[in-house]
Amino acid sequence: MGATSNASPSPPLNSALSSFPSLKALKFTTKQQELLIRVSALALIYVLAFVVRLFSVLRYESMIHEFDPYFNYRTTLFLTKNGFSEFWNWFDSESWYPLGRIIGGTLYPGLMVTAALIHRILHFLSFAVHIREVCVLTAPFFASNTTLVAYFFGKEIWDSGAGLVAAALIAICPGYISRSVAGSYDNEGVAIFALLLTFYLFVKAVNTGSLAWSLASAFGYFYMVSAWGGYVFIINLVPLYVLVLLVTGRYSMRLYVAYNCMYVVGMLLAMQIRFVGFQHVQSGEHMAAMGVFFLLQVFYFLDWVKYILNDIKLFHSFLRITLTCAITVGVLALSIGTASGYISPWTGRFYSLLDPTYAKDHIPIIASVSEHQPTAWSSFMFDFHILLFLFPAGLYFCFKRLSDATIFVVMYGLTSMYFAGVMVRLILVAAPAMCLVSSIAVSATVKNLSSLVRTKSKSSQGSNKPLSGSKAAAKASADQSLPFQKNGAIALLLGALYLLCRYAIHCTWVTSEAYSSPSIVLAARGHGGGRVIFDDYREAYYWLRQNTPPDAKVMSWWDYGYQITAMGNRTVIVDNNTWNNTHIATVGRAMSSYEHEAYEIMLSLDVNYVLVVFGGVTGYSSDDINKFLWMVRIGGGVFPVIKEPDYLVNGEFRVDKGAAPKMLNCLMYKLCYYRFGELTTEYGKPPGYDRVRGVEIGNKDIKLEYLEEAFTTSNWIVRIYKVKPPKNRW
Amino acid sequence: MAKGTNDAQLLIQSLRKAYAATPTTLKIIDLYVVYAVATALIQVAYMAIVGSFPFNSFLSGVLSCVGTAVLAVCLRIQVNKDNKEFKDLPPERAFADFVLCNLVLHLVIMNFLG
Numbered sequence: 001m002g003a004t005s006n007a008s009p010s011p012p013l014n015s016a017l018s019s020f021p022s023l024k025a026l027k028f029t030t031k032q033q034e035l036l037i038r039v040s041a042l043a044l045i046y047v048l049a050f051v052v053r054l055f056s057v058l059r060y061e062s063m064i065h066e067f068d069p070y071f072n073y074r075t076t077l078f079l080t081k082n083g084f085s086e087f088w089n090w091f092d093s094e095s096w097y098p099l100g101r102i103i104g105g106t107l108y109p110g111l112m113v114t115a116a117l118i119h120r121i122l123h124f125l126s127f128a129v130h131i132r133e134v135c136v137l138t139a140p141f142f143a144s145n146t147t148l149v150a151y152f153f154g155k156e157i158w159d160s161g162a163g164l165v166a167a168a169l170i171a172i173c174p175g176y177i178s179r180s181v182a183g184s185y186d187n188e189g190v191a192i193f194a195l196l197l198t199f200y201l202f203v204k205a206v207n208t209g210s211l212a213w214s215l216a217s218a219f220g221y222f223y224m225v226s227a228w229g230g231y232v233f234i235i236n237l238v239p240l241y242v243l244v245l246l247v248t249g250r251y252s253m254r255l256y257v258a259y260n261c262m263y264v265v266g267m268l269l270a271m272q273i274r275f276v277g278f279q280h281v282q283s284g285e286h287m288a289a290m291g292v293f294f295l296l297q298v299f300y301f302l303d304w305v306k307y308i309l310n311d312i313k314l315f316h317s318f319l320r321i322t323l324t325c326a327i328t329v330g331v332l333a334l335s336i337g338t339a340s341g342y343i344s345p346w347t348g349r350f351y352s353l354l355d356p357t358y359a360k361d362h363i364p365i366i367a368s369v370s371e372h373q374p375t376a377w378s379s380f381m382f383d384f385h386i387l388l389f390l391f392p393a394g395l396y397f398c399f400k401r402l403s404d405a406t407i408f409v410v411m412y413g414l415t416s417m418y419f420a421g422v423m424v425r426l427i428l429v430a431a432p433a434m435c436l437v438s439s440i441a442v443s444a445t446v447k448n449l450s451s452l453v454r455t456k457s458k459s460s461q462g463s464n465k466p467l468s469g470s471k472a473a474a475k476a477s478a479d480q481s482l483p484f485q486k487n488g489a490i491a492l493l494l495g496a497l498y499l500l501c502r503y504a505i506h507c508t509w510v511t512s513e514a515y516s517s518p519s520i521v522l523a524a525r526g527h528g529g530g531r532v533i534f535d536d537y538r539e540a541y542y543w544l545r546q547n548t549p550p551d552a553k554v555m556s557w558w559d560y561g562y563q564i565t566a567m568g569n570r571t572v573i574v575d576n577n578t579w580n581n582t583h584i585a586t587v588g589r590a591m592s593s594y595e596h597e598a599y600e601i602m603l604s605l606d607v608n609y610v611l612v613v614f615g616g617v618t619g620y621s622s623d624d625i626n627k628f629l630w631m632v633r634i635g636g637g638v639f640p641v642i643k644e645p646d647y648l649v650n651g652e653f654r655v656d657k658g659a660a661p662k663m664l665n666c667l668m669y670k671l672c673y674y675r676f677g678e679l680t681t682e683y684g685k686p687p688g689y690d691r692v693r694g695v696e697i698g699n700k701d702i703k704l705e706y707l708e709e710a711f712t713t714s715n716w717i718v719r720i721y722k723v724k725p726p727k728n729r730w
Numbered sequence: 731m732a733k734g735t736n737d738a739q740l741l742i743q744s745l746r747k748a749y750a751a752t753p754t755t756l757k758i759i760d761l762y763v764v765y766a767v768a769t770a771l772i773q774v775a776y777m778a779i780v781g782s783f784p785f786n787s788f789l790s791g792v793l794s795c796v797g798t799a800v801l802a803v804c805l806r807i808q809v810n811k812d813n814k815e816f817k818d819l820p821p822e823r824a825f826a827d828f829v830l831c832n833l834v835l836h837l838v839i840m841n842f843l844g
Contacts, residue, residue, distance in 0.1 A: 209815060211804055211827035215834060253815050257804040261831055264797040268838045271789070278785060307812075308748040314741050 041164055042151060046144045049171035052508065053140040053181045055516035060533075062136045062183070065518040067559055067576050069185035070566035073135050075103060076112040076185075080119055080131050087112070088274075094571045095561060096583060097553050097606065105274040106579065110227030111190050114138065139180040139189030146193045147171045150435065153200040156207065157405040158440050161447060166439035172507040175383035175431035178515045188428055191228030196432050198224050198234055199412065202262060203405045209254025214261035221262065222269035225276055232285050232350060233429060237415060238262070239292035241408050246299060250404065256300050263293050284338070284346045291330070298326045356422050364637050365578055368630040371425035380420075382510065383427050386503045387434045391417075394437035397444045406440075413437045446496060452489040520563065522620060522717075534618060537563065540611070540718035543711050544568035548609060555602065556611035557591070557624055557631065558584055564611065573605055581638065588635030589642055591668040592628070598667040599706040602723050609710060610721045614672040616690040616697075617681050617716040623692065628668055629653060656695035664699040671721055674702050674709060679716075759806040763799045770795035790842040797835045801828055 028036065056065070064073050079087040087109075093100045118141075119134045147167040154163030170176060179188040201217035225231045242259050245251050267280045267289075280286045302319060309315045337343035346354070348363045356374060360367045380388060391413065398406040416430035517523070522534040544554065545568050553571045554564055561575020574584050590601040602610070615623035624631075629644070636642040646662045647653070655663065655673075663669060677688040677700025688697045710722040752760075773791050782788050808816045808824035816824075 209808070210819075211801070211808070211824070211831050215827075215831050218834075253807045253813055257807060260800045261804060264793065264800055265831065265835055265838070268790075268793055268797065268835065268842065271786075272838065272841060278789065281789065305745070308752075309744060310748070314737075314744055317737050318741055318745075 038160060038164065042148065042167060045147050045151075045164075045167045045171050049144040049147045050140045052172055052511055053143060053177060055181070055512050056518050057136065057182045059516065060518055060521055062133055063518060063520070064132070064135060064185050065181070065183040065520060066186070067519075067562050068187075069135075069183070071562040071576065072111055072185050072187070073132065074562070074566040075107065076115050076135055077131060079112050079116045084113075095565055095575045095577075096580065097571045097573055099580065099583065101577065101579070106577070108187055108225075108227055108229065108275060109273070110194070110223060110225075111138070111185070111187050113226070114142075114190055115185075135185045136183050139184050139186070140182050142190050142193045143171070143176065143180045146176075146196055146432070149193065149196045149200055150432065153196060153203070154436060154439050154443075156200065156203055157403075157409050157436065158443060162439045162443035165442045166436050169387065169435040169439055169442075169503075170432055172504060172511075173384070173387070173431050173435055174507050174510040174515065175427045175434070177507070177511050178383065179428050181511070181515055183518055187228040188230075191224060191230060192428060192432065194220060194224035194227050195230070195234065195429070199408070202238060202258065203408050205258035205262065206255055206404050206408070209252075209257050211257060211261055214258045215265060217258070218262045218265035218269060221266040222272075225270040226273050229349075230429060231270070233416075233419075235280075235286055235289050237412060239289045240415070241411050242292050242296065244407065244411060245404065246295075248407075250407070251299075252404075255404075256296060259296060260293070263289060282342065283344050285350055287334070287343060291334075294326075294330065298322070353419055353422050353426075363581075364630065364633045365581055365584065368627075368634065372423050375421055375424045375427060379424060379427065382514075383431070384434055385506045386499050387438045390438035390441045391434050393441035393445075394439070397440045398437065409433065409436050409440075442496065442500075446493065449489045449493050449496075453486055453493070455486075522618075524618070534620070534715050534717060536713035536715050536717035538567065539713045540711065540720060541567035543713075544570055544609070544611075544720065547711070552608040553606050554609045554611055555587060555590070555605065555607040557587065557613075557627060559627070560611065560613070570609075573607065581634070585635045585638035588631035589639045591624075591631050592635055592642055592647070592666050594662075594665055595667055595670060595704065595706055599723075602706075603726065607723050610671060610707065610723065612668065612671045612719050612721075614676075614716055614719055615692045616672070616676060617679065619691040620717055621692050623672075623717075624668060625655065625672055625690075626692065631668070654695070655690060655693050655697055657698040659698045669699065670702050670704060671707070671719060673697050673699070674704060674719070674721075676716075677701065753811075756806055756810060759802050759809070763802045763806075766795045766799035766802065770799070784844055786842055786844050790839045790844075794836065794839045797839075798832055801831050801835070804828070 064070055075087070075090075078090065088104045090102075090104045091100060092103045095101050115131070115135050115138050118138065119129065119131050122129050122134065147170055150170045151160075151163040151167040154160075154166035156163075176192060179186060180192070198217055198220035201213055201220045205213035205217050221231070221234060224234060238259070242255060245255055270276055270280055271278065281290070302322060305318060306315050309318070334343075338345070345351075348358070348366055352358045352363075352366055352372070366372055384391075395410060395413070398410050413430070413433040413436070416426070416433045419426045420430035520537045522536075524532050524534070526532040541564060544552075544564065548554075548570060550569075551571065553573065554568070555573045556564065558574040558576055558578055561572045561577075564570060564572050565575065574580075574587050578584060586601060586605070590598040593601070613623045614625065615621055616625070629647070632642055632644050632647055636644055647660050647666070648663075649658055649660050654660075655669070673688075673690075676690075676697065680687045681689050681691050686696050688700045689695070690697055704721070707721040707723055709719070711720040713719075770792050773788070773795065777788050805824055805828040807813060808819055808827075809821045810816075
């Protein structure tokens with residue numbers, strides 16, 4: 001790769017160029033060339049990571065997707081309008097009526113503060129962007145930053161070639177894209193950046209033993225705690241890593257410095273977030289870190305005593321005394337703490353990671369969230385593609401050249417893969433680990449292969465990028481001493497190139513087809529093949545906003561709470577925060593009771609409007625009838641009067657003529673299928689044919705006594721009913 | 731049991747002798763660590779008597795002592811000439827890191843004291 005920039009310019013160009021200082025000055029040294037290649041590759045990867053996430057913005061418009069991001073958007077709006085102090089002390093009476101919600105103390109502020117800060121900086125630089133645009137593009141921006149961190153991390157654990165490959169892999173990895181697409185304004189978009197940053201800074205601290213890096217990793221941990229509840233993974237993985245190093249005898253003074261500074265300063269910083277509070281000293285999930293902290297003090301103290309004593313026998317007696325004291329004190333403290341309830345046990349959300357069957361039996365709300373289901377193998381293939389088999393290869397390379405850093409990455413990879421197998425949502429956490437370990441495999445393989453190809457040619461300090469490696473190898477002068485070896489190496493390099501190309505194609509296809517849907521706007525193929533857009537959700541929310549009194553209270557299932565508050569600007573009864581199970585169970589009970597019983601409950605909650613989602617006309621399958629059994633289970637979990645078998649026929653959930661009578665007359669059924677019996681949905685089928693369940697509904701003649709229909713959207717997806725005030729006695 | 735006490739005495743004597751050989755700078759750092767830990771223990775004893783009502787204040791007090799003790803131990807490790815891993819770390823840099831970390835620690839403590 002010589003500097004052939006001035007190969008053969010045309011005469012006028014030549015004369016123009018010769019007037020500048022001689023172009024020979026442009027001849028780069030090999031090191032400079034390598035730097036140029038690396039920097040330009042990183043710049044391209046940075047832009048790629050941003051651009052690949054923009055599908056939905058280009059296809060639809062710049063809007064916030066899904067459900068949770070609407071809450072985040074609303075809080076960010078509040079933050080930019082009212083300032084940080086108001087935000088930190090905000091009590092919101094517009095959700096969870098009549099309880100209200102202490103928003104300042106029950107959210108992770110990292111995402112909102114980040115977006116508000118970016119917004120402020122942009123305004124300072126005279127870019128008058130609306131906060132919504134900033135929110136929509138925050139996640140892709142941080143995905144780009146994650147690729148940079150991945151580069152430095154890869155460089156730390158292996159070499160800069162692996163770093164480049166890791167950056168490239170994570171830029172388009174579908175497991176990461178799924179939660180960081182433009183418009184997905186959710187905690188994970190920022191949290192994965194914070195996670196990788198914390199891990200990188202910690203590994204750097206362990207490698208250098210410097211207090212400054214350790215302090216930086218404490219700040220990284222603070223950012224992670226402020227961003228996402230998944231910080232529990234960090235506070236358990238790092239002590240586990242320290243323990244593994246202690247047990248395998250790889251401990252050193254640097255480990256002591258790194259862990260202690262990060263733990264103490266990090267813990268203090270983390271306690272500044274009100275939502276986390278004192279959990280670091282009181283919750284069972286954080287006790288591993290504290291235990292390892294004390295263990296480390298004892299361990300290094302003993303090490304120091306052993307060093308200064310120089311006498312084995314005396315040291316052994318000292319060891320015996322100290323160990324017995326330490327162990328008794330530790331065990332005593334732990335047992336008293338747990339028995340008295342001071343140290344709270346693992347919360348349901350994290351306990352169900354260790355025991356996946358726990359949630360289904362005990363906490364139906366956790367079990368009902370679709371993201372908490374165990375992962376199917378096809379999801380792994382879909383989200384990781386070639387990384388799935390590159391991961392064990394990378395593990396092999398890591399074990400061949402064990403160091404503190406590679407042990408960390410191996411542990412991160414294995415634990416995150418286990419958790420990814422338990423819960424679909426956690427594939428996101430495993431994605432960076434997979435990319436890092438796979439990058440080691442790719443980089444090491446390509447390096448070996450290309451050095452085989454280059455055996456007799458002049459060795460240049462070329463970088464190990466896989467995509468250009470094969471081209472350089474092809475141009476290298478052939479040496480005929482080992483023809484088959486060289487040809488085999490070239491073939492394998494081309495194979496590697498092919499694999500990586502397929503990976504890129506797969507990732508782009510997956511992003512375009514599966515992960516770029518805004519969920520609030522639905523698209524389908526019409527009869528002529530053209531695209532049909534269903535904008536029913538926003539239609540309904542704007543109807544609510546413009547046609548109901550400002551203090552109206554809306555009852556719906558908790559999925560839609562955030563969107564109703566953010567876009568409809570009305571008070572809701574329950575929303576996605578799901579912090580109060582009894583309140584949700586009350587709503588579930590109301591939805592599954594007969595109309596007169598439900599009316600009592602709705603009067604007690606001051607409900608004015610009821611909102612249901614119905615997919616029977618369009619074939620939209622995430623509607624409330626499909627979620628209905630969860631309403632029954634959650635309601636029945638608190639109110640034993642609701643029994644799930646009442647709604648099933650022979651264990652089967654049906655809505656046609658053979659359905660259970662309670663099902664045919666409950667409030668949810670009536671509200672979804674009101675006037676549906678007159679509608680013909682599909683050619684050749686009787687009126688009242690439900691396109692999702694695929695049957696003709698059982699009860700077509702529905703009369704509502706206590707509610708009246710207020711609004712149904714153009715495709716019948718969202719239906720709003722008004723609760724009639726109680727009749728006058730006379 | 732006589733052998734036990736004899737052992738303990740021998741242990742303490744040899745510990746004392748070995749410790750006397752450490753340089754003065756390290757002994758100053760050790761004194762600081764002992765002072766910090768003692769302060770922490772006093773605070774815990776006070777909490778046991780009076781109760782832990784503003785828990786954040788108690789935590790910030792104890793953690794500031796524990797934190798600065800731990801940072802001093804890190805400083806001692808980095809400054810100790812016997813540690814081959816930190817051979818090329820100039821002691822000024824180690825001390826500067828120590829001061830920086832303590833600064834951050836105490837700023838956070840101030841915020842947390844309530």
